[in-house]
Amino acid sequence: MKSFILASGSPRRKELLEQAHYSFSIQASTVEEIVKAGSTPEEVVLQLANQKAEDVWSKAKDSIVLGSDTVVAFGDHILGKPENEQEAIAMLEMLSGHTHSVYTGVSICSSEGVTTFYEKTDVEFYHLSKEDIEMYIRSGEPFDKAGSYGIQGFGAFLVKRIMGDYFAVVGLPLARTMRELKKCGITPNM
Structure with a gap:
Protein backbone atom coordinates (compact mmCIF):
# COMPACT_ATOMS: atom_id res chain seq x y z
CA MET A 1 0.00 0.00 0.00
CA LYS A 2 1.24 3.49 -0.86
CA SER A 3 2.03 5.92 1.91
CA PHE A 4 -0.44 8.72 2.55
CA ILE A 5 0.86 12.28 3.11
CA LEU A 6 -1.04 15.34 4.26
CA ALA A 7 0.53 18.38 2.57
CA SER A 8 -0.61 20.75 5.31
CA GLY A 9 0.51 21.90 8.71
CA SER A 10 -3.10 22.62 9.73
CA PRO A 11 -3.84 21.09 13.13
CA ARG A 12 -7.52 20.93 12.20
CA ARG A 13 -6.95 18.86 9.06
CA LYS A 14 -4.64 16.58 11.04
CA GLU A 15 -7.31 16.11 13.73
CA LEU A 16 -10.02 15.33 11.15
CA LEU A 17 -7.92 12.68 9.42
CA GLU A 18 -7.01 11.16 12.79
CA GLN A 19 -10.69 11.19 13.77
CA ALA A 20 -11.37 9.17 10.60
CA HIS A 21 -8.67 6.64 11.63
CA TYR A 22 -6.16 7.28 8.83
CA SER A 23 -2.46 6.56 9.10
CA PHE A 24 -0.54 9.37 7.43
CA SER A 25 2.50 11.55 7.68
CA ILE A 26 2.61 15.31 7.47
CA GLN A 27 4.82 17.15 5.05
CA ALA A 28 3.69 20.76 4.89
CA SER A 29 4.07 22.34 1.49
CA THR A 30 6.54 25.19 1.19
CA VAL A 31 5.37 26.33 -2.24
CA GLU A 32 4.74 30.04 -2.74
CA GLU A 33 0.99 30.30 -3.06
CA ILE A 34 0.03 32.03 -6.30
CA VAL A 35 -3.53 32.77 -7.33
CA LYS A 36 -4.52 33.88 -10.82
CA ALA A 37 -5.96 37.39 -10.87
CA GLY A 38 -9.74 37.52 -11.04
CA SER A 39 -10.19 34.00 -9.62
CA THR A 40 -13.46 33.09 -7.93
CA PRO A 41 -13.35 31.62 -4.40
CA GLU A 42 -13.90 28.14 -5.90
CA GLU A 43 -10.96 28.62 -8.24
CA VAL A 44 -8.77 30.03 -5.46
CA VAL A 45 -9.21 27.01 -3.16
CA LEU A 46 -8.68 24.55 -6.02
CA GLN A 47 -5.54 26.36 -7.21
CA LEU A 48 -4.04 26.53 -3.72
CA ALA A 49 -4.96 22.96 -2.74
CA ASN A 50 -3.45 21.67 -5.98
CA GLN A 51 -0.26 23.73 -5.60
CA LYS A 52 0.28 22.31 -2.11
CA ALA A 53 -0.43 18.70 -3.11
CA GLU A 54 1.72 18.83 -6.25
CA ASP A 55 4.61 20.47 -4.38
CA VAL A 56 4.79 17.60 -1.86
CA TRP A 57 3.98 14.89 -4.42
CA SER A 58 6.87 16.07 -6.63
CA LYS A 59 9.19 14.97 -3.80
CA ALA A 60 7.31 11.74 -2.93
CA LYS A 61 5.92 10.32 -6.18
CA ASP A 62 5.37 6.88 -4.68
CA SER A 63 2.78 8.34 -2.28
CA ILE A 64 -0.78 9.60 -2.23
CA VAL A 65 -0.69 13.29 -1.28
CA LEU A 66 -3.62 15.37 -0.07
CA GLY A 67 -3.54 19.18 -0.22
CA SER A 68 -6.34 21.42 0.96
CA ASP A 69 -7.16 25.10 1.35
CA THR A 70 -10.07 27.03 2.85
CA VAL A 71 -11.28 30.58 2.24
CA VAL A 72 -14.14 32.61 3.62
CA ALA A 73 -16.02 34.76 1.10
CA PHE A 74 -18.44 37.57 1.85
CA GLY A 75 -19.85 39.10 -1.29
CA ASP A 76 -16.88 39.85 -3.52
CA HIS A 77 -14.42 39.80 -0.61
CA ILE A 78 -12.22 36.81 0.14
CA LEU A 79 -11.28 36.95 3.79
CA GLY A 80 -7.98 35.41 4.77
CA LYS A 81 -6.37 35.19 8.18
CA PRO A 82 -6.33 38.54 10.01
CA GLU A 83 -2.95 40.21 10.34
CA ASN A 84 -3.86 41.99 13.58
CA GLU A 85 -6.63 42.65 16.09
CA GLN A 86 -8.12 45.54 14.11
CA GLU A 87 -8.43 43.39 11.00
CA ALA A 88 -10.05 40.58 12.99
CA ILE A 89 -12.57 43.02 14.49
CA TYR A 126 -25.88 35.89 14.78
CA HIS A 127 -25.85 39.66 15.15
CA LEU A 128 -22.71 40.25 17.21
CA SER A 129 -22.52 42.98 19.80
CA LYS A 130 -19.32 44.90 20.41
CA GLU A 131 -18.96 42.88 23.63
CA ASP A 132 -19.36 39.57 21.74
CA ILE A 133 -16.59 40.54 19.33
CA GLU A 134 -14.30 41.78 22.11
CA MET A 135 -14.81 38.56 24.08
CA TYR A 136 -14.03 36.46 21.02
CA ILE A 137 -10.90 38.52 20.27
CA ARG A 138 -9.73 37.95 23.87
CA SER A 139 -10.04 34.18 23.31
CA GLY A 140 -7.15 34.41 20.80
CA GLU A 141 -8.95 32.14 18.35
CA PRO A 142 -9.39 34.53 15.41
CA PHE A 143 -5.74 35.02 14.57
CA ASP A 144 -4.87 31.86 12.65
CA LYS A 145 -8.20 31.34 10.91
CA ALA A 146 -9.64 32.49 7.61
CA GLY A 147 -12.45 34.97 8.24
CA SER A 148 -11.24 35.45 11.83
CA TYR A 149 -13.21 32.59 13.36
CA GLY A 150 -13.21 28.87 13.98
CA ILE A 151 -16.55 27.08 14.08
CA GLN A 152 -15.09 24.12 15.98
CA GLY A 153 -13.96 26.12 19.00
CA PHE A 154 -15.26 28.99 21.09
CA GLY A 155 -16.32 30.62 17.81
CA ALA A 156 -19.27 28.24 17.65
CA PHE A 157 -21.26 30.86 19.60
CA LEU A 158 -21.05 33.20 16.58
CA VAL A 159 -22.84 30.78 14.24
CA LYS A 160 -26.63 30.78 13.94
CA ARG A 161 -26.82 28.05 11.27
CA ILE A 162 -24.92 26.36 8.47
CA MET A 163 -26.12 25.05 5.14
CA GLY A 164 -23.67 22.44 3.91
CA ASP A 165 -20.75 20.43 5.23
CA TYR A 166 -19.68 21.33 8.78
CA PHE A 167 -16.31 19.63 8.33
CA ALA A 168 -15.59 21.73 5.23
CA VAL A 169 -15.92 24.81 7.45
CA VAL A 170 -13.45 23.25 9.91
CA GLY A 171 -11.01 22.70 7.04
CA LEU A 172 -11.64 19.40 5.22
CA PRO A 173 -14.87 18.00 3.73
CA LEU A 174 -14.31 14.66 5.42
CA ALA A 175 -17.02 12.44 3.89
CA ARG A 176 -16.20 13.37 0.30
CA THR A 177 -12.46 13.22 0.99
CA MET A 178 -12.80 9.70 2.43
CA ARG A 179 -14.65 8.54 -0.68
CA GLU A 180 -11.99 9.98 -2.98
CA LEU A 181 -9.16 8.48 -0.90
CA LYS A 182 -10.84 5.07 -1.08
CA LYS A 183 -10.60 5.25 -4.88
CA CYS A 184 -6.82 5.65 -4.42
CA GLY A 185 -6.61 2.64 -2.10
CA ILE A 186 -6.32 4.70 1.09
CA THR A 187 -8.74 3.50 3.77
CA PRO A 188 -9.13 4.05 7.52
CA ASN A 189 -7.27 1.72 9.85
CA MET A 190 -10.01 -0.01 11.78
Whole structure:
Protein backbone atom coordinates (compact mmCIF):
# COMPACT_ATOMS: atom_id res chain seq x y z
CA MET A 1 0.00 0.00 0.00
CA LYS A 2 1.24 3.49 -0.86
CA SER A 3 2.03 5.92 1.91
CA PHE A 4 -0.44 8.72 2.55
CA ILE A 5 0.86 12.28 3.11
CA LEU A 6 -1.04 15.34 4.26
CA ALA A 7 0.53 18.38 2.57
CA SER A 8 -0.61 20.75 5.31
CA GLY A 9 0.51 21.90 8.71
CA SER A 10 -3.10 22.62 9.73
CA PRO A 11 -3.84 21.09 13.13
CA ARG A 12 -7.52 20.93 12.20
CA ARG A 13 -6.95 18.86 9.06
CA LYS A 14 -4.64 16.58 11.04
CA GLU A 15 -7.31 16.11 13.73
CA LEU A 16 -10.02 15.33 11.15
CA LEU A 17 -7.92 12.68 9.42
CA GLU A 18 -7.01 11.16 12.79
CA GLN A 19 -10.69 11.19 13.77
CA ALA A 20 -11.37 9.17 10.60
CA HIS A 21 -8.67 6.64 11.63
CA TYR A 22 -6.16 7.28 8.83
CA SER A 23 -2.46 6.56 9.10
CA PHE A 24 -0.54 9.37 7.43
CA SER A 25 2.50 11.55 7.68
CA ILE A 26 2.61 15.31 7.47
CA GLN A 27 4.82 17.15 5.05
CA ALA A 28 3.69 20.76 4.89
CA SER A 29 4.07 22.34 1.49
CA THR A 30 6.54 25.19 1.19
CA VAL A 31 5.37 26.33 -2.24
CA GLU A 32 4.74 30.04 -2.74
CA GLU A 33 0.99 30.30 -3.06
CA ILE A 34 0.03 32.03 -6.30
CA VAL A 35 -3.53 32.77 -7.33
CA LYS A 36 -4.52 33.88 -10.82
CA ALA A 37 -5.96 37.39 -10.87
CA GLY A 38 -9.74 37.52 -11.04
CA SER A 39 -10.19 34.00 -9.62
CA THR A 40 -13.46 33.09 -7.93
CA PRO A 41 -13.35 31.62 -4.40
CA GLU A 42 -13.90 28.14 -5.90
CA GLU A 43 -10.96 28.62 -8.24
CA VAL A 44 -8.77 30.03 -5.46
CA VAL A 45 -9.21 27.01 -3.16
CA LEU A 46 -8.68 24.55 -6.02
CA GLN A 47 -5.54 26.36 -7.21
CA LEU A 48 -4.04 26.53 -3.72
CA ALA A 49 -4.96 22.96 -2.74
CA ASN A 50 -3.45 21.67 -5.98
CA GLN A 51 -0.26 23.73 -5.60
CA LYS A 52 0.28 22.31 -2.11
CA ALA A 53 -0.43 18.70 -3.11
CA GLU A 54 1.72 18.83 -6.25
CA ASP A 55 4.61 20.47 -4.38
CA VAL A 56 4.79 17.60 -1.86
CA TRP A 57 3.98 14.89 -4.42
CA SER A 58 6.87 16.07 -6.63
CA LYS A 59 9.19 14.97 -3.80
CA ALA A 60 7.31 11.74 -2.93
CA LYS A 61 5.92 10.32 -6.18
CA ASP A 62 5.37 6.88 -4.68
CA SER A 63 2.78 8.34 -2.28
CA ILE A 64 -0.78 9.60 -2.23
CA VAL A 65 -0.69 13.29 -1.28
CA LEU A 66 -3.62 15.37 -0.07
CA GLY A 67 -3.54 19.18 -0.22
CA SER A 68 -6.34 21.42 0.96
CA ASP A 69 -7.16 25.10 1.35
CA THR A 70 -10.07 27.03 2.85
CA VAL A 71 -11.28 30.58 2.24
CA VAL A 72 -14.14 32.61 3.62
CA ALA A 73 -16.02 34.76 1.10
CA PHE A 74 -18.44 37.57 1.85
CA GLY A 75 -19.85 39.10 -1.29
CA ASP A 76 -16.88 39.85 -3.52
CA HIS A 77 -14.42 39.80 -0.61
CA ILE A 78 -12.22 36.81 0.14
CA LEU A 79 -11.28 36.95 3.79
CA GLY A 80 -7.98 35.41 4.77
CA LYS A 81 -6.37 35.19 8.18
CA PRO A 82 -6.33 38.54 10.01
CA GLU A 83 -2.95 40.21 10.34
CA ASN A 84 -3.86 41.99 13.58
CA GLU A 85 -6.63 42.65 16.09
CA GLN A 86 -8.12 45.54 14.11
CA GLU A 87 -8.43 43.39 11.00
CA ALA A 88 -10.05 40.58 12.99
CA ILE A 89 -12.57 43.02 14.49
CA ALA A 90 -13.37 44.45 11.04
CA MET A 91 -13.97 40.96 9.60
CA LEU A 92 -16.23 39.91 12.48
CA GLU A 93 -18.19 43.17 12.21
CA MET A 94 -18.59 42.54 8.47
CA LEU A 95 -19.89 38.99 9.02
CA SER A 96 -22.17 39.92 11.95
CA GLY A 97 -25.84 39.22 11.20
CA HIS A 98 -25.08 38.02 7.66
CA THR A 99 -24.54 34.83 5.70
CA HIS A 100 -21.15 34.17 4.15
CA SER A 101 -19.67 31.22 2.26
CA VAL A 102 -16.80 28.96 3.22
CA TYR A 103 -15.03 27.16 0.38
CA THR A 104 -12.65 24.27 0.98
CA GLY A 105 -10.73 22.83 -1.94
CA VAL A 106 -9.05 19.42 -1.96
CA SER A 107 -6.44 18.01 -4.31
CA ILE A 108 -5.27 14.40 -4.19
CA CYS A 109 -2.15 13.58 -6.22
CA SER A 110 -0.95 10.09 -7.06
CA SER A 111 0.82 8.29 -9.87
CA GLU A 112 -2.65 7.63 -11.33
CA GLY A 113 -3.42 11.33 -11.65
CA VAL A 114 -4.91 14.28 -9.78
CA THR A 115 -8.38 14.55 -8.29
CA THR A 116 -9.65 17.98 -7.25
CA PHE A 117 -12.95 19.11 -5.79
CA TYR A 118 -14.36 21.74 -3.46
CA GLU A 119 -17.24 22.07 -1.07
CA LYS A 120 -19.14 25.29 -0.39
CA THR A 121 -20.95 25.80 2.91
CA ASP A 122 -23.03 28.84 3.74
CA VAL A 123 -22.68 30.08 7.32
CA GLU A 124 -25.07 32.53 8.97
CA PHE A 125 -23.80 34.54 11.94
CA TYR A 126 -25.88 35.89 14.78
CA HIS A 127 -25.85 39.66 15.15
CA LEU A 128 -22.71 40.25 17.21
CA SER A 129 -22.52 42.98 19.80
CA LYS A 130 -19.32 44.90 20.41
CA GLU A 131 -18.96 42.88 23.63
CA ASP A 132 -19.36 39.57 21.74
CA ILE A 133 -16.59 40.54 19.33
CA GLU A 134 -14.30 41.78 22.11
CA MET A 135 -14.81 38.56 24.08
CA TYR A 136 -14.03 36.46 21.02
CA ILE A 137 -10.90 38.52 20.27
CA ARG A 138 -9.73 37.95 23.87
CA SER A 139 -10.04 34.18 23.31
CA GLY A 140 -7.15 34.41 20.80
CA GLU A 141 -8.95 32.14 18.35
CA PRO A 142 -9.39 34.53 15.41
CA PHE A 143 -5.74 35.02 14.57
CA ASP A 144 -4.87 31.86 12.65
CA LYS A 145 -8.20 31.34 10.91
CA ALA A 146 -9.64 32.49 7.61
CA GLY A 147 -12.45 34.97 8.24
CA SER A 148 -11.24 35.45 11.83
CA TYR A 149 -13.21 32.59 13.36
CA GLY A 150 -13.21 28.87 13.98
CA ILE A 151 -16.55 27.08 14.08
CA GLN A 152 -15.09 24.12 15.98
CA GLY A 153 -13.96 26.12 19.00
CA PHE A 154 -15.26 28.99 21.09
CA GLY A 155 -16.32 30.62 17.81
CA ALA A 156 -19.27 28.24 17.65
CA PHE A 157 -21.26 30.86 19.60
CA LEU A 158 -21.05 33.20 16.58
CA VAL A 159 -22.84 30.78 14.24
CA LYS A 160 -26.63 30.78 13.94
CA ARG A 161 -26.82 28.05 11.27
CA ILE A 162 -24.92 26.36 8.47
CA MET A 163 -26.12 25.05 5.14
CA GLY A 164 -23.67 22.44 3.91
CA ASP A 165 -20.75 20.43 5.23
CA TYR A 166 -19.68 21.33 8.78
CA PHE A 167 -16.31 19.63 8.33
CA ALA A 168 -15.59 21.73 5.23
CA VAL A 169 -15.92 24.81 7.45
CA VAL A 170 -13.45 23.25 9.91
CA GLY A 171 -11.01 22.70 7.04
CA LEU A 172 -11.64 19.40 5.22
CA PRO A 173 -14.87 18.00 3.73
CA LEU A 174 -14.31 14.66 5.42
CA ALA A 175 -17.02 12.44 3.89
CA ARG A 176 -16.20 13.37 0.30
CA THR A 177 -12.46 13.22 0.99
CA MET A 178 -12.80 9.70 2.43
CA ARG A 179 -14.65 8.54 -0.68
CA GLU A 180 -11.99 9.98 -2.98
CA LEU A 181 -9.16 8.48 -0.90
CA LYS A 182 -10.84 5.07 -1.08
CA LYS A 183 -10.60 5.25 -4.88
CA CYS A 184 -6.82 5.65 -4.42
CA GLY A 185 -6.61 2.64 -2.10
CA ILE A 186 -6.32 4.70 1.09
CA THR A 187 -8.74 3.50 3.77
CA PRO A 188 -9.13 4.05 7.52
CA ASN A 189 -7.27 1.72 9.85
CA MET A 190 -10.01 -0.01 11.78
